[in-house]
Amino acid sequence: MNLAYEPHPLIRRLESITDLSQSEKDALLHLPLMLREFAADQVIVREGDHPSESCLVISGMAFRFKMTEDGKRQIMSFHIAGEIPDLQSLHLRTMDHGLSTLTPCKLAFISHRSLRSLFQQHPRLSEVFWRETLIDAAIFREWVVNVGRRPAPARMAHLLCELFLRHKAVGLVTDHAFEFPITQSEMADALGLSNVHVNRTLQELRARGLIGEQGHLLKILDWEGLKQAGEFDPTYLHQEPGDEAA
Amino acid sequence: MNLAYEPHPLIRRLESITDLSQSEKDALLHLPLMLREFAADQVIVREGDHPSESCLVISGMAFRFKMTEDGKRQIMSFHIAGEIPDLQSLHLRTMDHGLSTLTPCKLAFISHRSLRSLFQQHPRLSEVFWRETLIDAAIFREWVVNVGRRPAPARMAHLLCELFLRHKAVGLVTDHAFEFPITQSEMADALGLSNVHVNRTLQELRARGLIGEQGHLLKILDWEGLKQAGEFDPTYLHQEPGDEAA
């Protein structure tokens, strides 16, 4: 099955972190995909599941999360077009967290079988996907720092910087603005804050002239200022193509 | 170069998460290693470095960390014998964090070149090491939850549960007790707390009869109670050998 999207979001994403040969791109284009549409706030994969396929985000936003016993939720990552949030299930049988849509999403399911066969035919692609999961891990590390050691305004600013650059890397930024469908409660669950405090912190960032909002769009008004406020160093995103070891 | 240690700590570690064939074990035993000894609190790899080798912990404890601009430190993981804390540098050229010894350590450096050639000859081993980095990521995710959503006593208890099980998986637990060289300040930097609060939290856990300490040993007095206090679910450690997808 082929995709009507041009360019293929997965290829766009992978090319933001590495170089791809034509035959590798061809192989990726011919990966068998099961397209499905999800409404907002639908659980895609449940904690405890044993998936036999992984899920590529074609459009919309998804997130990974865990619940604590007293019903609190921690969001551990947000995912945009071109990413495969549960790629790890290829080598970890049991889901240790949930995956859910945030907005309505177009998702493409890829069976582990076809991934394995892809890697067999293109061993370098298996390194590229490995690299992809390593970047995932690098982002988690940075989130540990963020929730562990930064006060609320810096924490917020840091998250916004990350989301901005990740959108930019796949061409989803125009005029320093990008689609921002995350509610304040969801930000709270991602940052380890209360929704009330998220609200006040956002007001502070707006008042400091760092960001502005128009409807679903988030606009970065002062990139340098925002980076500074969030102590943001983009190294951990490992975005430069050609960055991987020879 | 061969190791005087029996069994090889790397093999013991990998066998705690997967099954290894005899030829795979042989190949691992013949990996060329550069043994070096480090004193306590020595930086092994610096943030920003471009390593051409990765480092296997033979004995002692190491940790990964980042510094924030105002000089605060966040520890992101602890590592014990058999683990390769900077395996990710195989596919991520730039270190986005530091790696340091906690105690005096015996370390074995493995060049990326020999890892690549090992994976070429034993493709399944590359999946095993990939799996290893995925478990790493799963632990980071759990740490995000821990620092983001749990109050200090639960946070502490959760960390102790994790360290206990990881030591147990490689045979480093006797009589519910294991070597515990982490100072209270270091725990503070791992948990996103102050050293003072760590001190008080530890006293609370001792007073509740959950743990006891004798010198460098930490003893789990009430495993069920500690698990409950930390909302601990070991799924995320993915320890069962045979757990990986066929």
Add this chain to the structure above:
DNA sequence: CGATACGTTGACGGAAATCAACCCCGGTGG
């Protein structure tokens, strides 16, 4: 023996949680 690192205790302050209203807006059904 003093130096130093680690652990412990008390007093105080502050960042963020909680609780509780209230507003705004889009959807929907009587």
Add this chain to the structure above:
DNA sequence: CCACCGGGGTTGATTTCCGTCAACGTATCG
């Protein structure tokens, strides 16, 4: 058509957990 509803956002009052500061104890070591 308008009333009602519910989700998201906003605000103020109050509480609490945890940080900071500062002092002191204790053990190890050169």
